[in-house]
Amino acid sequence: MTGKKNWKVTALLILGSLFIFFPLYLTITIAFKTPQEMSGNLLALPESWSISNFITAIEMTNFFRALGNSVFVTVITVVLVLLTHSLVAYAIARNMHKKFYKFLYFYFISAMFIPFPIIMLPIVQQTSMWGMDNLIGLAFLNVVMQLAFNVFVYVGFLKSIPMQLEEAAIIDGATTWQVFWKIIFPIMKPMHATVAILTALFAWNDFMLPLVILSDSSQYTLPLVQYAFQGQFSTDYNLAFSSYLMAMLPMIIIYIFAQKWIIGGVMRGSLK
Amino acid sequence: MVKKNYTYLIMVIPAFVIFFTFHTYPALQGIFYSFTDYKGYGNWDFVGFKNYFNVFQDDRALSAYGFTFQFAITATILVNIVSLLIALGLNANIKFRKTLRATYFLPFILSVLIVGYIFKFIFTHLLPDMGKALGIEILSSNILGNPDLAWIGVVILAVWQSAAFNTLLYLAGLSTIENELYEAADIDGAGSWKKFWKITFPLIAPFFTINMVVAMKNFLMAFDQIVALTGGGPGQATESISLLIYRGGFEGGEFAYQSANAVVYFIVIVVISLIQLRVLERREVK
Numbered sequence: 001m002t003g004k005k006n007w008k009v010t011a012l013l014i015l016g017s018l019f020i021f022f023p024l025y026l027t028i029t030i031a032f033k034t035p036q037e038m039s040g041n042l043l044a045l046p047e048s049w050s051i052s053n054f055i056t057a058i059e060m061t062n063f064f065r066a067l068g069n070s071v072f073v074t075v076i077t078v079v080l081v082l083l084t085h086s087l088v089a090y091a092i093a094r095n096m097h098k099k100f101y102k103f104l105y106f107y108f109i110s111a112m113f114i115p116f117p118i119i120m121l122p123i124v125q126q127t128s129m130w131g132m133d134n135l136i137g138l139a140f141l142n143v144v145m146q147l148a149f150n151v152f153v154y155v156g157f158l159k160s161i162p163m164q165l166e167e168a169a170i171i172d173g174a175t176t177w178q179v180f181w182k183i184i185f186p187i188m189k190p191m192h193a194t195v196a197i198l199t200a201l202f203a204w205n206d207f208m209l210p211l212v213i214l215s216d217s218s219q220y221t222l223p224l225v226q227y228a229f230q231g232q233f234s235t236d237y238n239l240a241f242s243s244y245l246m247a248m249l250p251m252i253i254i255y256i257f258a259q260k261w262i263i264g265g266v267m268r269g270s271l272k
Numbered sequence: 273m274v275k276k277n278y279t280y281l282i283m284v285i286p287a288f289v290i291f292f293t294f295h296t297y298p299a300l301q302g303i304f305y306s307f308t309d310y311k312g313y314g315n316w317d318f319v320g321f322k323n324y325f326n327v328f329q330d331d332r333a334l335s336a337y338g339f340t341f342q343f344a345i346t347a348t349i350l351v352n353i354v355s356l357l358i359a360l361g362l363n364a365n366i367k368f369r370k371t372l373r374a375t376y377f378l379p380f381i382l383s384v385l386i387v388g389y390i391f392k393f394i395f396t397h398l399l400p401d402m403g404k405a406l407g408i409e410i411l412s413s414n415i416l417g418n419p420d421l422a423w424i425g426v427v428i429l430a431v432w433q434s435a436a437f438n439t440l441l442y443l444a445g446l447s448t449i450e451n452e453l454y455e456a457a458d459i460d461g462a463g464s465w466k467k468f469w470k471i472t473f474p475l476i477a478p479f480f481t482i483n484m485v486v487a488m489k490n491f492l493m494a495f496d497q498i499v500a501l502t503g504g505g506p507g508q509a510t511e512s513i514s515l516l517i518y519r520g521g522f523e524g525g526e527f528a529y530q531s532a533n534a535v536v537y538f539i540v541i542v543v544i545s546l547i548q549l550r551v552l553e554r555r556e557v558k
Contacts, residue, residue, distance in 0.1 A: 122298035
């Protein structure tokens with residue numbers, strides 16, 4: 001590319017990015033305002049940046065418990081997904097010439113086209129009957145729901161890895177398990193990153209599955225808590241917005257530090 | 273490898289069993305119950321295709337399909353236009369490229385539900401206040417309270433949120449185009465408009481296809497956006513199919529009936545995705 005920068009496009013894009021920042025600006029300023037200030041100019045900065053809304057919101061919504069629940073579900077989901085989905089994809093990718101594995105591959109990825117509502121009603125009955133209407137059950141179902149897409153991405157990646165390395169290891173007497181854990185699993189690192197990012201974003205922000213699965217409000221995740229408190233929030237926007245801000249903040253902070261890595265990971269997934 | 277390798281089987285069988293138990297089996301159950309009068313509890317009887325006939329005669333279901341299509345088609349087209357424009361801009365030789373790219377991707381990492389609540393405030397308080405202060409008629413009332421306009425609010429939220437991912441896909445597509453092609457076109461004296469339609473667009477056609485199909489599928493399944501923004505209202509003006517199945521199934525005791533609705537919904541999604549793939553891929557070949 002030539003060194004001359006296109007300033008017209010740069011200016012347009014900066015102007016457009018105001019649309020992205022505006023809702024966030026509004027959230028931050030309102031979260032720090034008092035209810036009295038809401039009758040004035042809504043776009044103005046808060047007069048005194050009071051943190052009292054945050055303290056009330058933390059106590060009222062039991063923020064740290066919800067945060068803990070979200071972290072718990074997200075971590076368990078991501079760890080299980082990385083360990084199991086890569087393994088399944090490996091077995092499938094190396095046996096695609098066999099009918100059974102080919103069938104499994106298409107069987108798994110066809111689930112991408114099945115809308116969740118078709119299994120929603122039966123699965124809620126099933127999970128509550130089997131005592132899975134809790135965070136562990138939720139993480140478990142997350143793993144099941146993500147299988148289709150992840151197998152698709154992992155298999156796509158594994159096809160591009162030459163077999164020589166594995167064959168050499170097998171000649172040296174390594175078992176299939178050893179080949180997988182010692183050679184394949186480490187090689188798949190870039191794909192693990194992609195899968196981990198997408199899975200974590202899904203598990204962290206998901207609303208529908210926690211809504212129908214979790215029966216005990218003490219196990220509610222962050223998005224679900226915002227939903228559950230709408231009644232109380234409707235009269236106090238400052239309280240509501242401080243709660244929203246805290247719920248979004250962990251992801252925003254991670255994004256600020258890891259945005260290059262996150263965007264790269266998602267892009268790699270989309271090219272598969 | 274002549275010897276049969278059972279290790280691979282051990283690797284996939286548990287996943288197969290679990291996936292069947294927690295995905296396929298409930299789906300089959302849903303299809304099974306769609307032919308019954310099951311309320312979600314108690315006894316049930318087979319009723320044949322009665323639930324299916326009823327779905328097609330139910331005004332609430334038909335209006336949910338109508339709204340969902342109207343919303344999904346509009347949002348899909350808008351998202352693709354907006355994100356293609358952003359991607360073209362980000363792909364140009366601009367300053368602050370990394371920062372701008374990170375900014376436009378930000379909505380992707382945020383919870384749809386929470387962003388929806390923030391947009392609800394913008395539509396119900398901020399815009400009407402500004403409209404009144406500035407004397408702009410269209411802005412001065414809450415569009416979410418108007419049965420004819422509420423769906424536009426849902427479209428705006430959906431575009432704001434989804435453009436991030438689609439932009440990234442288009443960027444990935446644009447990065448595959450060789451710069452020499454444009455240089456050759458420059459020598460031939462082609463304008464930017466011509467360069468876009470003759471070079472850029474045909475080369476990113478596969479990404480256009482994927483974006484259209486994925487966006488449409490996601491919007492047809494809209495749930496979080498609507499719960500946050502309108503709750504399906506006013507009345508049932510913005511009730512999406514997912515929301516209807518959720519409400520009828522869990523709150524209305526319509527387990528069997530909404531299962532039938534879900535089967536219809538599933539068929540609709542598959543058919544639309546296949547038609548899109550067909551039509552768009554044929555365009556690609558040309």
